[in-house]
Amino acid sequence: MADFRMPSLGADMTAGELVAWLKQPGDLVRKGEVIAEVETDKAIAEIESMFTGVVERLLIETGAKVPVGTVLAVIRTEGPEEEAPAPTVSPPAPERRRAAGGRAARTPAAGRLRVSPVAQKLADEKGVDLAGITGSGPGGRIMVRDVEEAIARAQAAPVPPAAPADRALRMRQGIAAAMSRSHREIPHFHVESVIDMNRAVAWLTEENKQRPVARRLIYGVLLVKAAALALKKVPDMNAVWSEDHVELRREIHLGVAIALAGGGLVAPAIHNTDTLALDELMARFRDLVQRARAGRLRSSEMSDPTVTVTNLGELGAESVFGLIYPPQVALVGFGRLTERPWSVEGRVEVHKVIHASLAGDHRAVDGYRGSAYLAEVERLLQEPEKL
Amino acid sequence: MTTMTYREAVRSALSEALRRDPRVFVMGEDVGRYGGAFAVSHGLLEEFGPERIRDTPLMESTFVGAGIGAALNGMRPIVEIMTINFSMLAMDQVLNNAATLRYMSGGQLSVPVVVRMATGGGRQMAAQHSHSLEGWYAHIPGISVLVPATVADARGMLLAALEEPDPVFIMEHATLYPMEGEVDEGSGACDIRKAAVRREGQHVSLITYGACLWKALAAAERLAEKGVEAEVIDLRVLRPLDSETILASVRKTRGAVIVEEAWRTGGFAAEVSAQIMENAFDVLDWPVQRVCGVEVPAPYAKHMEDASLPQVEDIVEVVEANLV
Numbered sequence: 001m002a003d004f005r006m007p008s009l010g011a012d013m014t015a016g017e018l019v020a021w022l023k024q025p026g027d028l029v030r031k032g033e034v035i036a037e038v039e040t041d042k043a044i045a046e047i048e049s050m051f052t053g054v055v056e057r058l059l060i061e062t063g064a065k066v067p068v069g070t071v072l073a074v075i076r077t078e079g080p081e082e083e084a085p086a087p088t089v090s091p092p093a094p095e096r097r098r099a100a101g102g103r104a105a106r107t108p109a110a111g112r113l114r115v116s117p118v119a120q121k122l123a124d125e126k127g128v129d130l131a132g133i134t135g136s137g138p139g140g141r142i143m144v145r146d147v148e149e150a151i152a153r154a155q156a157a158p159v160p161p162a163a164p165a166d167r168a169l170r171m172r173q174g175i176a177a178a179m180s181r182s183h184r185e186i187p188h189f190h191v192e193s194v195i196d197m198n199r200a201v202a203w204l205t206e207e208n209k210q211r212p213v214a215r216r217l218i219y220g221v222l223l224v225k226a227a228a229l230a231l232k233k234v235p236d237m238n239a240v241w242s243e244d245h246v247e248l249r250r251e252i253h254l255g256v257a258i259a260l261a262g263g264g265l266v267a268p269a270i271h272n273t274d275t276l277a278l279d280e281l282m283a284r285f286r287d288l289v290q291r292a293r294a295g296r297l298r299s300s301e302m303s304d305p306t307v308t309v310t311n312l313g314e315l316g317a318e319s320v321f322g323l324i325y326p327p328q329v330a331l332v333g334f335g336r337l338t339e340r341p342w343s344v345e346g347r348v349e350v351h352k353v354i355h356a357s358l359a360g361d362h363r364a365v366d367g368y369r370g371s372a373y374l375a376e377v378e379r380l381l382q383e384p385e386k387l
Numbered sequence: 388m389t390t391m392t393y394r395e396a397v398r399s400a401l402s403e404a405l406r407r408d409p410r411v412f413v414m415g416e417d418v419g420r421y422g423g424a425f426a427v428s429h430g431l432l433e434e435f436g437p438e439r440i441r442d443t444p445l446m447e448s449t450f451v452g453a454g455i456g457a458a459l460n461g462m463r464p465i466v467e468i469m470t471i472n473f474s475m476l477a478m479d480q481v482l483n484n485a486a487t488l489r490y491m492s493g494g495q496l497s498v499p500v501v502v503r504m505a506t507g508g509g510r511q512m513a514a515q516h517s518h519s520l521e522g523w524y525a526h527i528p529g530i531s532v533l534v535p536a537t538v539a540d541a542r543g544m545l546l547a548a549l550e551e552p553d554p555v556f557i558m559e560h561a562t563l564y565p566m567e568g569e570v571d572e573g574s575g576a577c578d579i580r581k582a583a584v585r586r587e588g589q590h591v592s593l594i595t596y597g598a599c600l601w602k603a604l605a606a607a608e609r610l611a612e613k614g615v616e617a618e619v620i621d622l623r624v625l626r627p628l629d630s631e632t633i634l635a636s637v638r639k640t641r642g643a644v645i646v647e648e649a650w651r652t653g654g655f656a657a658e659v660s661a662q663i664m665e666n667a668f669d670v671l672d673w674p675v676q677r678v679c680g681v682e683v684p685a686p687y688a689k690h691m692e693d694a695s696l697p698q699v700e701d702i703v704e705v706v707e708a709n710l711v
Contacts, residue, residue, distance in 0.1 A: 116672040118641050137673060138709060144641060144672045 002051040004073040006066050009040050009302030010178065010325075015129075016040050017065040018072065023055045029075060034298065036072065041174035043266055043292065047299040053077035067132040114141040122147045128154075171264035182323045186241075187362040190321045193374040195381055197337060197352040203384040219337065220311055221282050223354075225387045227309050227332045228254050228273035230376040237358075237365050237373060238306045240327040246364040255305025255325065256285065258292045266292050267308045267325060268301035278387060313337055319355040329361035330370075332377075389572050394564040396538045397427050397503070399572060400545035401465065405435050408463055411549065412439040414450055415467030424469045425505055425564050451477035451502060455484050455554075458500035463549055468504035470516045471558060478523075485554040486529035500555075501548045506534075507560040507598055507648050508696055514684035517692075519648040521558045521597070522655035525625035531555040532625040533579055536600040538568025540623060543577030550576055560598035582623050582632040588616035591706050592636040594659055595646040596622040599697060603646050606702035615710060625655055633659060634667050641672040644705050646697050651679035673709040678702050 006016050016038040023035045034046040035055075056074040060066060115123070115130055119142050123130050126147070133150050135142035200222050208216040231238045231252050239248045252274045255267035270276070270284050291297055307328055312320050313336040320333025335355035342351035356377055360370045380387065391399065404411045413428060413435075419442040422429035432440040443450040447468055454466040468474045474481075481502075488496045508517035524532045531551060535541045541559065548555035585600060586607050593603040600621045607617035618636050622628070637643050643663055645656035656677040663675050681695040 116641075117668050118670050118672045121669050141673070 001056065002053065002075045002077045003071040004035065004049060004051070004075050006038065006068050006070045006072055007047060007299045007303060008068045009038075009045055009299055010174075013040050013068060013174070013302075014132075015065050015067045016045075018060050018062050019044055020062055021058055021073075022046075023049075023073075025055050025057050027055045029053065029055055032300075038299070039295075040302070041170040043297050043302075044295040045297045045299050045302050049075065051075045051077050067129055070131055114139055116141060116143050119144045119147045122151075126151055168263050171260075175264055178325060179323050182326050186324050186326060188324065189360050189362050189367050189370065190357055191360070191367055191370040191374060192319060192321075192355060192357040193378055194340075194353050195356050195374075195378045196342060197354050197381065198342075200381045200384040201337070201352050215279065215282075217278055217282050220313075220334075221278055221285060222381065222384055222387055223311060223334050223356075224254060224256060224270070224273065224285070224309055225276075225278060225281055226377050226380040227307070228252050229380055229387070230373055231307060232274060233376045234369055234373040236369060237330040237360065239329050239364060240306070241329050241361055241364050242327060246329060249306045251306070253304045253306050255308035255328075256288065257308060257310035258289050260293060266297065266302075267305060267310075268292060268297050269305040271300070271304065307332060309334070313354065320357055322357075322359050324359050324361055329364035330373075331359040333357040333359065388569045390567055391538060391570055392564065393538050393541045393559070393566045393568065394425060394427050396542040396568070396570050397545060397559065398429065398431070399570070400542045401428065401431060402434070404463070404465070404546065404549055405431070405439060408549070410461065410463040411465060412441065412457075412462065413465045413467065414441040414443055414454060416443055416445055416450075416469050418442060418467050423467065425559075425561065427503075427564070428467070447473050447476035448480055451480040452484065454500045454502065455480055455488075455498055458498045458554075459488070459496060464500050465545075465549075466500060466502045468502060470512075470561070471504050471506040471520045472515050472518055474502075474504050474520070481524070481530070481554075481556075482527055486527045489553060490529060497552045498554050499549075499552050501545070501551075501557065502554070503545070503557045503559060505561040505564075506558040507562060508680075508685045508692060509562045509598070511687055511689055511692060512561075512685075513687040517685035519597075519680065521625055522647075522649050522653070522658070524556050524558070525628075525655055525658070527626075529553065530626065531579065533557045534596040534623065534625055535559065536563070536597050536621050536623070538566065539570050539574075540577065542570055542572075543574060544579055544623075547576035547579045551579075555579075558597065562598050579624055580627065580629065582629040583621045584618060584632065584636065585621045586617065586619040588618035588640065590615045590617060590640055591642045591644060591710060592618045592620055592633070592640045593644050593646060593702065593706075594620045594622065594633060594636075596625065597648070599646045599648060602697060602699050603702060605699045606706070609699065609703050610706055613707070613711060615706060617706065622659075628658070628662070630662050630666070633662065637663055637667045638670045641670050642675075642706075642710060643671075644676045644678060644702060646678045646702055648680045648696055650682045651677055652682060654679055676705045676709060678705055 019037040019039050021036050023029050029035050029049045031052045032048050035049045036047045038045050038047050053075040056076045058073045060072045128147055128150055130142055133142050133146050136146050137143040204219055238252050239246045251272055253269040253271050254273040255269050257265050257267045259265045268288055307330045308325050309332045310322050311334040313334055316336050318335045320335055322331040322333045324331045337352055337354050339350050340353045341348050356374055358370045358374055417424050418428045419432040419440045451466055454464040457464045485498050488498050507519050533544045535544045595603045603619045607619050610617045618640055620636055645659045647656045656679055660675045678697045678701050686692045686695055
């Protein structure tokens with residue numbers, strides 16, 4: 001048996017609402033297959049199963065909002081017990097206020113949640129969600145000290161106030177929480193390079209001439225690919241910061257920042273970005289933008305990015321100095337493609353250039369490595385045919 | 388203050404009452420020439436004579452009944468029953484006469500009798516001399532049930548009992564008689580309505596009475612070494628029970644362990660537990676626990692008797708299992 005839990009789809013996510021079950025008890029589900037849809041503050045995400053097996057029972061009804069880590073369903077797996085991967089973020093701070101007009105949410109398996117009367121009373125008074133608390137008493141009973149600790153934790157780490165009905169506001173609050181944490185906790189450094197884009201643009205123009213309109217590439221794809229490949233050269237930036245140490249990630253999943261029509265943004269992952277051919281990357285990117293704007297992202301896309309790329313060029317900004325999305329340790333920013341006087345072997349030419357910047361988490365990486373990274377991006381963009 | 392034993396403290400109260408009030412007399416098995424089965428009345432016969440220190444036949448029902456009759460007629464009898472097990476023979480007198488006559492006479496009759504008896508185990512006296520049946524008495528409306536645990540209470544409670552207009556039963560734990568303690572011999576009757584907080588603490592309430600008080604205090608010492616501050620409540624009076632002191636303590640500590648020698652099923656600890664559940668459920672951080680006597684007739688063999696009674700380690704273990 002394996003527990004299928006509410007995943008964390010980002011550092012700012014503490015809870016999610018189960019929108020729909022796409023599998024029913026008895027259904028076969030494969031690892032990676034979408035099993036449910038969950039609405040977070042940011043989007044509706046399709047949640048993939050981490051196990052292959054048969055759905056034994058569903059524990060959460062649609063419409064219920066539960067904390068990250070709550071068991072949503074039990075999947076009967078074959079072979080030895082499968083351990084669910086550890087959540088990527090520390091246990092969520094409990095919600096501080098209950099939803100209007102009700103008791104603090106409890107897991108539906110309330111019969112299994114053991115809570116002392118005084119702990120229950122305190123949780124009710126303070127609107128603490130007991131399902132997010134691990135009991136320290138005999139048999140895992142939640143005791144008053146556990147609730148007191150949860151309250152202290154919640155007070156120490158600001159959490160977004162009660163989720164309002166307004167989606168845009170909720171997204172804003174989600175971003176606010178993540179970015180506040182980023183600004184508070186991450187000692188950022190920024191380095192910037194101006195990259196000659198003449199060859200890349202020329203190559204792209206030729207390439208697109210041979211392609212039907214539907215399959216044409218945009219230069220942003222070259223940037224994303226170059227940003228991904230450069231991480232192979234500077235792998236220490238493809239990592240996450242965990243409490244007091246850096247954890248390197250072997251696979252490169254670039255998150256691409258996508259602005260949403262209603263305001264706000266998401267930065268879902270394009271998995272194994274470095275391995276994708278430009279056509280595939282283009283297709284994935286299109287699909288991602290479409291689904292992001294429809295609010296149909298998948299859980300792994302929300303949780304997996306190792307480095308985020310943001311491209312604000314189309315709006316005219318020349319340079320971007322971004323905030324890192326925790327727990328990532330780097331963010332790559334691209335500005336507008338512009339034409340500049342450019343010195344070539346002592347002559348001044350007009351070249352297409354782009355400002356590339358890197359925001360680094362100075363706890364994890366140093367400016368020297370950031371600089372090396374941008375140099376590698378630049379080098380890669382001088383050989384666009386190899387991307 | 389004077390240092391004396393629990394036994395001497397009871398004798399001191401008896402002497403004082405006999406000297407002060409001519410209506411007072413002592414009656415029971417071997418209280419006179421033998422000086423009492425626990426030597427409590429030693430020397431009283433010589434001082435006060437056989438009219439006031441009366442040896443009785445081995446007939447508990449008869450001499451308790453005689454005490455009730457004397458009380459009805461204006462005397463202040465102090466009846467001694469050798470052990471609480473033997474007092475079962477007098478239960479008809481206790482329940483059907485002592486406890487009911489005021490009510491059945493519409494308040495015309497008063498039964499100011501005081502009945503003392505030894506209770507409890509721990510002395511290898513086996514299954515007919517060692518039980519703790521205070522809870523049986525505490526079940527009965529119309530009487531008071533006192534369980535003095537300290538030397539001062541042994542004296543003060545007896546003097547207070549003599550001032551009551553209704554029957555008072557005093558259960559003296561037999562292991563306490565040789566225990567020494569400080570007493571102010573100038574002090575008279577003490578309060579017999581309130582429980583006492585014998586040790587203050589904030590993490591758990593150990594609620595007990597009689598000889599178990601000392602085990603609870605020893606357990607509190609041990610727990611303090613582990614950082615658990617136990618509050619120890621000496622009930623002192625089982626009827627009428629001072630619920631307020633119990634509840635105030637539990638509201639502070641959020642946890643309660645009730646300790647008594649009596650058998651668990653239907654014991655007095657069950658009543659205390661029920662009152663806590665009824666009145667303080669919301670403050671509890673863990674289930675009310677009982678440390679009680681094992682449900683067997685009191686064994687004779689030392690190791691088995693020890694195993695059948697609540698011990699300090701049992702109290703410590705129960706607290707640790709729930710709190711640490």
